[in-house]
Amino acid sequence: MSDQIAASGAPQDPFVSDAALKPAFFEWLCRMGDNALVLGHRTSEWCGHGPVLEEDIALANTALDLIGHTQMWLGLAGEVEDEGRDADKLAYLRDAFKFRNVLLVELPKGDMAVTVMREFLFDAYHHLLLSWLAENSNSPRVAEIAAKALKEVSYHLERASDLVVRLGDGTPESHRRMQDALDLLWPYTGEMFEGDALDTAVAEAGIAPQPEDLKADWEASVQEILDEATLKAPETAGFFHKGGKQGRHTEHLGYILAEMQFLQRAYPGASW
Amino acid sequence: MYAQLVKSDALKSREEMSPEEQAFQERIDNGEKIEPKDWMPEGYRKTLIRQIGQHAHSEIVGQLPEGNWITRAPTLERKAILLAKVQDEAGHGLYLYSAAETLGVSRDELFEALHSGKMKYSSIFNYPTLNWADMGAVGWLVDGAAIMNQVPLQRTSFGPYSRAMIRICKEESFHQRQGYSIMMKMAFGTPEQKEMAQDSLNRFWFPALMMFGPSDKDSVHSAQSMAWKIKMNTNDELRQKFVNETVPQAEYLGLTVPDETLAWNEEKQGYDFAEPDWNEFFEVIKGNGPCNRERLEARVKAWDDGEWFRDGLNAFAEKAAARRLAASVAAE
Numbered sequence: 356m357s358d359q360i361a362a363s364g365a366p367q368d369p370f371v372s373d374a375a376l377k378p379a380f381f382e383w384l385c386r387m388g389d390n391a392l393v394l395g396h397r398t399s400e401w402c403g404h405g406p407v408l409e410e411d412i413a414l415a416n417t418a419l420d421l422i423g424h425t426q427m428w429l430g431l432a433g434e435v436e437d438e439g440r441d442a443d444k445l446a447y448l449r450d451a452f453k454f455r456n457v458l459l460v461e462l463p464k465g466d467m468a469v470t471v472m473r474e475f476l477f478d479a480y481h482h483l484l485l486s487w488l489a490e491n492s493n494s495p496r497v498a499e500i501a502a503k504a505l506k507e508v509s510y511h512l513e514r515a516s517d518l519v520v521r522l523g524d525g526t527p528e529s530h531r532r533m534q535d536a537l538d539l540l541w542p543y544t545g546e547m548f549e550g551d552a553l554d555t556a557v558a559e560a561g562i563a564p565q566p567e568d569l570k571a572d573w574e575a576s577v578q579e580i581l582d583e584a585t586l587k588a589p590e591t592a593g594f595f596h597k598g599g600k601q602g603r604h605t606e607h608l609g610y611i612l613a614e615m616q617f618l619q620r621a622y623p624g625a626s627w
Numbered sequence: 628m629y630a631q632l633v634k635s636d637a638l639k640s641r642e643e644m645s646p647e648e649q650a651f652q653e654r655i656d657n658g659e660k661i662e663p664k665d666w667m668p669e670g671y672r673k674t675l676i677r678q679i680g681q682h683a684h685s686e687i688v689g690q691l692p693e694g695n696w697i698t699r700a701p702t703l704e705r706k707a708i709l710l711a712k713v714q715d716e717a718g719h720g721l722y723l724y725s726a727a728e729t730l731g732v733s734r735d736e737l738f739e740a741l742h743s744g745k746m747k748y749s750s751i752f753n754y755p756t757l758n759w760a761d762m763g764a765v766g767w768l769v770d771g772a773a774i775m776n777q778v779p780l781q782r783t784s785f786g787p788y789s790r791a792m793i794r795i796c797k798e799e800s801f802h803q804r805q806g807y808s809i810m811m812k813m814a815f816g817t818p819e820q821k822e823m824a825q826d827s828l829n830r831f832w833f834p835a836l837m838m839f840g841p842s843d844k845d846s847v848h849s850a851q852s853m854a855w856k857i858k859m860n861t862n863d864e865l866r867q868k869f870v871n872e873t874v875p876q877a878e879y880l881g882l883t884v885p886d887e888t889l890a891w892n893e894e895k896q897g898y899d900f901a902e903p904d905w906n907e908f909f910e911v912i913k914g915n916g917p918c919n920r921e922r923l924e925a926r927v928k929a930w931d932d933g934e935w936f937r938d939g940l941n942a943f944a945e946k947a948a949a950r951r952l953a954a955s956v957a958a959e
């Protein structure tokens with residue numbers, strides 16, 4: 356499936372077959388793909404259960420976009436790895452410790468406050484990252500995917516920001532729920548901006564930015580919306596949860612995968 | 628068919644009609660569309676609200692059995708297609724609630740009637756989806772049966788309903804095709820997949836036949852609805868048409884329709900087939916189907932859990948309006 360996408364008019368990209376860079380580039384692409392996959396999964400759990408019909412539809416739209424991004428990122432990851440795994444094999448046949456998403460996206464969907472706040476906090480990061488990649492990445496394939504995803508994520512961010520403001524400054528109850536969601540999620544945001552050796556390798560190749568370099572812009576844009584929403588980020592004194600990017604997850608991811616991978620695991624080799 | 632057992636008035640003869648009613652009936656007979664601002668008999672309005680409301684409820688309750696498999700879809704592509712399909716159904720609900728609103732009933736009122744059990748939705752959505760082939764069978768049979776009913780309804784007399792149906796029908800054929808495509812993968816797949824496909828057909832065949840409602844001989848008051856062109860065909864006509872189209876599709880899949888009496892009737896150029904168990908149907912309508920409780924609970928929970936969310940948005944909108952007003956006063 357991903358091979359077909361790649362074959363049809365994808366730009367030449369020397370990084371795709373760069374043997375020295377391969378381990379880091381592959382993992383980095385899995386980070387991108389897994390964030391989209393897991394957040395898309397969580398978002399799709401709302402389908403049919405939304406608080407109002409229009410929101411149900413919008414959440415399904417967001418989930419659909421994220422599944423599309425997953426196909427692109429994991430498809431490219433499979434090409435870079437070059438061991439015959441396509442996006443589906445990567446999504447459905449890796450165990451939790453092989454997943455590279457940040458912890459933030461795998462937390463349970465919670466109420467709409469958690470869902471909206473998570474989308475906002477992640478999108479604000481996702482948008483900055485994709486903008487950088489679309490404009491600056493030395494990898495034409497990465498830049499191409501980022502440009503496609505950016506259009507959709509710009510819309511997600513706009514929508515999520517708007518909801519954060521309206522619900523934060525809505526009723527006392529909606530305010531309280533949004534503040535609780537922010538308190539819950541805030542300690543999971545730091546992971547997005549902590550680079551490791553793998554990030555450095557990909558950054559040195561000019562494929563992606565150092566995660567730390569996005570932090571100041573993220574904080575500024577998030578702060579602006581939170582102020583407008585009359586919400587306050589909690590003091591964490593620099594503490595945050597991490598490990599997802601290296602494969603050490605919360606207990607939640609195992610259950611996501613048990614559900615998501617059930618058919619592929621129960622009927623190996625079947626075609627669907 | 629998403630509207631079953633819709634209560635309507637007894638058919639009026641010409642002589643019983645007031646002059647207004649006669650003129651109204653003439654417009655319908657001439658194929659004119661009735662628009663919300665036009666005069667209409669109270670019975671026409673009420674019957675339409677019941678029918679469109681029931682149809683709208685079926686779309687959104689209908690999200691649940693398929694939504695049940697979104698997080699377990701076996702490939703990214705299947706997941707995306709299924710999600711898009713279920714999202715379409717929410718959109719259909721939206722069009723239909725909007726069409727009902729033109730008749731003077733709000734979406735919230737209709738929800739209230741659904742949640743209290745006063746209004747029904749199609750019996751089919753009270754059956755569980757138990758294996759992945761059900762995503763195939765639902766698209767193939769359930770959306771297939773819905774199409775049988777909805778294609779003629781594009782010509783219904785009430786303008787907003789007719790236009791909603793035209794938009795909906797465009798999407799329904801995609802729904803049926805994606806269902807049949809899953810069915811083909813399953814029926815032509817591994818022995819286990821084929822077994823799932825057969826199991827699914829066994830469970831959905833008769834409930835799908837029930838979607839068209841009881842036999843014409845037991846159908847109450849459908850004559851008036853047909854005269855008003857808000858019901859375009861009889862239940863038995865549509866059921867026969869559905870069986871005639873579906874049986875060869877099952878044969879192509881190598882699956883067995885779970886009806887030993889099924890046989891081609893050369894004379895009527897259609898299949899003879901067994902009636903579904905109408906006792907079961909009436910039990911399901913009464914609330915005793917396998918999933919009635921879960922389906923309604925899920926809808927009520929979504930609505931109740933969403934209350935603070937809707938209230939929050941409303942409160943903000945009011946505050947924002949007040950702030951705009953204050954700013955414009957200050958500017959003067």
Ligand SMILES: [Fe+2]
Pocket residue numbers: 686715716719795799
């Ligand atoms: Fe529909």
Ligand SMILES: [Fe+2]
Pocket residue numbers: 686689716769770773
């Ligand atoms: Fe439908």
Ligand SMILES: [Fe+2]
Pocket residue numbers: 716770798799802
């Ligand atoms: Fe449909």
